Amino acid sequence: MDIRPSQLPRLLLGATEDQGQVSLEEHLEIWGPLVKIGKSKRDEFLNVLEASGLRGHGGAWFPVAAKWRSVRQSTGLKSAVVVDNGSEGEPASEKDRLLLSKYPHLVLDGLSLATSTLNASKVYLCLHDDLADGLAREIRKRQRQKLGDPDIEVVPIVDTYLAGEESALVNYLNGGALGVPLFKGQHPVRERGVKSRPTLVQNVETLAHVGAVARLGAHNFRALGTKTMPGSALITVSGAVKSSGVVEVALGSPIKDVLVKAGGATSNIGGILLGGYGGNWLMSDKSSELPLAEDILHQAGLTMGASIIGVLPEGICPLGVTGAILKYLVNVRARQCGPCEFGLPALSNSFDLLVNGVSGKNIVAELTGWCDMVEKRGACHHPDGAARLVRSALHVFRDDVGRHLRQGGCSRPFGPFPFALPKIGTIQIRRSGLEGAAIDPIIATKVRLNQPRYVSTRR
Numbered sequence: 001m002d003i004r005p006s007q008l009p010r011l012l013l014g015a016t017e018d019q020g021q022v023s024l025e026e027h028l029e030i031w032g033p034l035v036k037i038g039k040s041k042r043d044e045f046l047n048v049l050e051a052s053g054l055r056g057h058g059g060a061w062f063p064v065a066a067k068w069r070s071v072r073q074s075t076g077l078k079s080a081v082v083v084d085n086g087s088e089g090e091p092a093s094e095k096d097r098l099l100l101s102k103y104p105h106l107v108l109d110g111l112s113l114a115t116s117t118l119n120a121s122k123v124y125l126c127l128h129d130d131l132a133d134g135l136a137r138e139i140r141k142r143q144r145q146k147l148g149d150p151d152i153e154v155v156p157i158v159d160t161y162l163a164g165e166e167s168a169l170v171n172y173l174n175g176g177a178l179g180v181p182l183f184k185g186q187h188p189v190r191e192r193g194v195k196s197r198p199t200l201v202q203n204v205e206t207l208a209h210v211g212a213v214a215r216l217g218a219h220n221f222r223a224l225g226t227k228t229m230p231g232s233a234l235i236t237v238s239g240a241v242k243s244s245g246v247v248e249v250a251l252g253s254p255i256k257d258v259l260v261k262a263g264g265a266t267s268n269i270g271g272i273l274l275g276g277y278g279g280n281w282l283m284s285d286k287s288s289e290l291p292l293a294e295d296i297l298h299q300a301g302l303t304m305g306a307s308i309i310g311v312l313p314e315g316i317c318p319l320g321v322t323g324a325i326l327k328y329l330v331n332v333r334a335r336q337c338g339p340c341e342f343g344l345p346a347l348s349n350s351f352d353l354l355v356n357g358v359s360g361k362n363i364v365a366e367l368t369g370w371c372d373m374v375e376k377r378g379a380c381h382h383p384d385g386a387a388r389l390v391r392s393a394l395h396v397f398r399d400d401v402g403r404h405l406r407q408g409g410c411s412r413p414f415g416p417f418p419f420a421l422p423k424i425g426t427i428q429i430r431r432s433g434l435e436g437a438a439i440d441p442i443i444a445t446k447v448r449l450n451q452p453r454y455v456s457t458r459r
Helices: 024-031 039-052 064-073 095-102 104-118 129-144 166-173 204-221 255-261 294-299 318-331 338-355 363-374 382-396 398-407
Strands: 081-086 122-128 153-157 199-203 232-239 245-250 269-274 280-282 308-313 425-428 440-443
Touching: 024 104, 024 129, 024 204, 039 064, 039 104, 039 204, 064 104, 064 199, 064 204, 081 095, 081 104, 081 166, 081 204, 095 104, 095 122, 095 129, 095 204, 095 232, 104 122, 104 129, 104 199, 104 204, 122 129, 122 166, 129 153, 153 166, 166 199, 199 204, 232 255, 245 255, 255 308, 280 382, 318 338, 318 382, 318 398, 338 363, 338 382, 338 398, 363 382, 382 398
Parallel strands: 081 122, 081 199, 122 153, 232 308
Antiparallel strands: 232 245, 269 280, 269 308, 425 440
């Protein structure tokens, strides 16, 4: 197949909604054979990656070439470890699952390229446990074809919110509890990660883009996107749209283009949640032209996060939805620092008072104070996301805040919950009248495993 660099889809070539997985044979027909990265070509491919401008698509949007070079510079006497992070704990995201279930070979191409470029001696593919056996089969197929792939350890991960945080994943592979990040300020994992070795942890979608860069080259990769944010991105859209799911757009596309690809809104829009459960609420009437480019959004105090857009219908109370998300974030916290253990429950409880219309008139100042207490003080960035969500809700929905204070609650229902339900439990919605009944998350006990389970990929 002749790939046209300036056209979409790019990563999602080769399968329709009704078709199953793109087979290895179909993948090679579309993309052709993968370039081999020997010792003499490692610097050359790093230069191509740098020229492509590819950034990580896991949420931090860090330049990929710079990250790989940092790992390489840290190797010394210890060989590198490469970890493909398919844990995707964000409840509103489905893009990595889509790639691993329907387009696994572009991801595995990127994993192979990372291993060769960094001369890594150990490689892990971490993903949800229900996908593990299927990916192990695809790896064995590639081994039989003698594509030159490394030996890959497939590690099933129980689906929890913090499991995919970079340091939490390394901690788990080192025998620690699942979903517990390492404290900020310690050695970065790229210097001292799995078994104290320099470790590259790279998101699934990022590695798929690496596979595309290897075939397209830097110039053609830049045929989509902006000068500073080149390429495409997979966006998970849910809520009040006709077709919830994953769409591929050029980076820099306005939010309205994503909504069009999702079939358009099914009702008047009451707000847009950008970036997932730890993201920002946006005003529906002012956000449609916002470009999906992390550098531009950052200047406005926003983030794409894991490339998630949630569309809130106008008829649902936005404060009730925010309160439900906050309760979820409390229940999945790691409980290893003060802001996480004590600050997040206090923030959530105070927000509940506002939701239920039983707070004092100083509730906004109280909530802002709790945000100040937890923000940038946690062992990881989990409290930061909760604070960002609350601050944006207080700003965007200030008219709703006023109504809740004046009327003692809200006449609008708090459900049905408009976005993806938390993956480790469900949310029970109670209809509310003026009394403002709360939303009660029923969260399953967090699973903590002391030793990873490995799925064999041997022939």
